[in-house]
Amino acid sequence: MRHKNIFLYYIQKFIVFVLSVLVLSVVVFYVSRLAPGDPLYSYYGDRVEKMSDSEREWAENQLGLNEPIHIQYIHWFANAIRGNFGISYKYKTDVIKIIGGRLPNTLILGGIGFVLIYVLALGLGILCTWYEDKWPDRLLCKIGTVTSCIPEFWLSIALIFLFSIKLKLLPSSGAYSIGNGENVIDRISHLTLPMTVVVVSHLWYYAYMIRNKLLEEVRTEYVLLAKSKGLSKKNILFKHCLRNIVPSYLSIMAISVPHILGGTYIVETVFSYPGIGTLSYESARYQDYNMLMALCILSGALVILCNIVVQIVNERIDPRMKKDEGLQVSEVIEIG
Amino acid sequence: MDERFVQVGIRPVTALPVQEKKQYKDKPIFSMTVFMVIAMGCLFCNFFITKDPAYMDLYNTNAAPGAEFYFGTDAMGRDIFSMIWYGGRISLFIGFFASVISTVAAIVFGVFSGLAPKWADDCLMRFTEIFLSIPSLLLVIMIQAILGKANVFSISFVIGITSWTSIAKVVRTEVKQIRDSEYVIAARCMGAGFFRIMWRHLTPNFISSIMFMVVMNIRAAMAAEATLSFMGMGLPLEVISWGSMLSLAERSLLSGAWWIILVPGVFLVMTLLCITDIGNYLRKSVNNRRSNL
Numbered sequence: 001m002r003h004k005n006i007f008l009y010y011i012q013k014f015i016v017f018v019l020s021v022l023v024l025s026v027v028v029f030y031v032s033r034l035a036p037g038d039p040l041y042s043y044y045g046d047r048v049e050k051m052s053d054s055e056r057e058w059a060e061n062q063l064g065l066n067e068p069i070h071i072q073y074i075h076w077f078a079n080a081i082r083g084n085f086g087i088s089y090k091y092k093t094d095v096i097k098i099i100g101g102r103l104p105n106t107l108i109l110g111g112i113g114f115v116l117i118y119v120l121a122l123g124l125g126i127l128c129t130w131y132e133d134k135w136p137d138r139l140l141c142k143i144g145t146v147t148s149c150i151p152e153f154w155l156s157i158a159l160i161f162l163f164s165i166k167l168k169l170l171p172s173s174g175a176y177s178i179g180n181g182e183n184v185i186d187r188i189s190h191l192t193l194p195m196t197v198v199v200v201s202h203l204w205y206y207a208y209m210i211r212n213k214l215l216e217e218v219r220t221e222y223v224l225l226a227k228s229k230g231l232s233k234k235n236i237l238f239k240h241c242l243r244n245i246v247p248s249y250l251s252i253m254a255i256s257v258p259h260i261l262g263g264t265y266i267v268e269t270v271f272s273y274p275g276i277g278t279l280s281y282e283s284a285r286y287q288d289y290n291m292l293m294a295l296c297i298l299s300g301a302l303v304i305l306c307n308i309v310v311q312i313v314n315e316r317i318d319p320r321m322k323k324d325e326g327l328q329v330s331e332v333i334e335i336g
Numbered sequence: 337m338d339e340r341f342v343q344v345g346i347r348p349v350t351a352l353p354v355q356e357k358k359q360y361k362d363k364p365i366f367s368m369t370v371f372m373v374i375a376m377g378c379l380f381c382n383f384f385i386t387k388d389p390a391y392m393d394l395y396n397t398n399a400a401p402g403a404e405f406y407f408g409t410d411a412m413g414r415d416i417f418s419m420i421w422y423g424g425r426i427s428l429f430i431g432f433f434a435s436v437i438s439t440v441a442a443i444v445f446g447v448f449s450g451l452a453p454k455w456a457d458d459c460l461m462r463f464t465e466i467f468l469s470i471p472s473l474l475l476v477i478m479i480q481a482i483l484g485k486a487n488v489f490s491i492s493f494v495i496g497i498t499s500w501t502s503i504a505k506v507v508r509t510e511v512k513q514i515r516d517s518e519y520v521i522a523a524r525c526m527g528a529g530f531f532r533i534m535w536r537h538l539t540p541n542f543i544s545s546i547m548f549m550v551v552m553n554i555r556a557a558m559a560a561e562a563t564l565s566f567m568g569m570g571l572p573l574e575v576i577s578w579g580s581m582l583s584l585a586e587r588s589l590l591s592g593a594w595w596i597i598l599v600p601g602v603f604l605v606m607t608l609l610c611i612t613d614i615g616n617y618l619r620k621s622v623n624n625r626r627s628n629l
Contacts, residue, residue, distance in 0.1 A: 016462070019462075020462060020465065020466050020469075023462075023463075023466050024466050024469060024470065027466065027470070028470060028478075031475075031478050031479070031482070032478055034482050132627055145609065145612055145613070145616075146605075146609060148612075149555070149605050149608040149609045149612055150605050150608075151559045151562055151563055151604065151605075151608075152563070153562070153563050153566045153567070153582075154562070154566075154582065154585075154597075154601045154604070154605070157582075157585050157586060157589070157597055157601075158597060158598075158601065160589060161589055161594060161597060165589055165590070165592070172589075215627070218627050218628055219627060219628055220628065221628070223628040224628040227628060258468060258469060258471065258472075261471060262471050262472055262473055265471060265473050266473065266563060266567070269567060270586075280471065280473075280474055281473070281474075281477070281567070284473075284474045284477040284478055284481075285477060285569070292474070295474075296470055296471070296474060299469070299470075299471050300466070300469040300470055301469075303468065303469035304465065304466070304469050307465060307469075
């Protein structure tokens, strides 16, 4: 990429990003509208059943639901490009406002979780490499495999049962007690359990990847050379090997965004945590189209952006990196 | 060695003790046994379950584990011991079936993308990226809604077609490396079609590198089924599976019936653990060389 005009290069990446988001919006729009559910239900609730045909028609007209899908999409797109994502059928207010109110909660849960996972994963990875095949490594591998096998929702339920119901130490749902929104300690106590689940269920997956990358690294020749020059183990591992796994570390981080995001969705739903996850779950189940579109675009754009950023960063750090080498995960991205 | 030909000038070296590798070494014997026991128990559950798993004994709802109900009963009075074995069939079936669907989809997509010209390949890869960027939970909800009421096959289908992307990426990379080999070109010259080349010439060459992921997909599919059923989007309560049993877990929190949460969960986690262990064994060992550190 050195010899190309750097400006053109970024323009190209930007166009790819915009096109991807556009395709994403078309796909989500069509798929969500193909579902046979009744969007009027989420707007009018039970009253839908008592509506006469003419009333229904009027309501559909009001919400712009009686036109062919592609016309609906053009309308939606024309509004969305001006920042107007429509109103939520369920909450009857601007979609952006509702998302804006919920987003900080998810950012706290997902963001802190993300940072914790990465700091801890790196630490565990280094620890395992340091003690390769000795008891700390073996023990960590065993424990890690077990924790990564526990489904998130089950871990959540088990923790709620233990800490909220039996020991009565921590609250089981919500982001704060009513009237206590500003109280930091209250917030933290509500955050502890969901955060534990998010971190525990993802941690080993990434720690193991980092461990394997590091193990590959310490088998290279330059490590032998450094050792024969009399450098200490600490020096070699921290100054030489760690630097070389930075590109993989960054790509793993970027790939993990949808993974961790999906995980917080499930955790949020189980803990009734008022974030983006519960909101998307509701909107997809009850055909709250505008909300669903806005949320899908939001999370989709974030993921696509992460992928592109990691490509750019990788190419700058290590120009040998081939176009998609950084994005190979030989593991399965699973639900949650 | 013949004594007449003893060479001089070579330092006599005592032979290093060769470590004989035992056949069963490194094989996940324990996990395989546990997995077989669970699988066999589910297959032949008719011979030893004590109660009808679907029968609702309304006098004994939420009964604690005891002599009559080994694992207790759930909120609808069904015997959990019988349900575990009976429901395991469906959970395992969904795991395998979904994994087959995703593997086939991944192979077709990956091979196509690997063989296609560069622009088409780029488009397809971009498509998988977009596909991955939709939160899979939402995707599953929407596809499930299109398919209508959930049953065992539709659940497997939904899970299958949302989990093929990572395998497809590996298949594509492998195919790109072998697509210009002589045997592929020869097969093409003789007029072999896309599917014949894929099935006879390419698949045997990359199957070993995706085997691990296929096994891991079984695990992911079983976890996904449980998650979906738990959230009320999967199998309904009447269709007994480990997931639908766990969907009662949230309600049992307040009644303090820990066995409703624990028993299916432990069975699920045990099975997933065994599958992981078997999968790890299949993974080509990355490096057998000694560490230089």
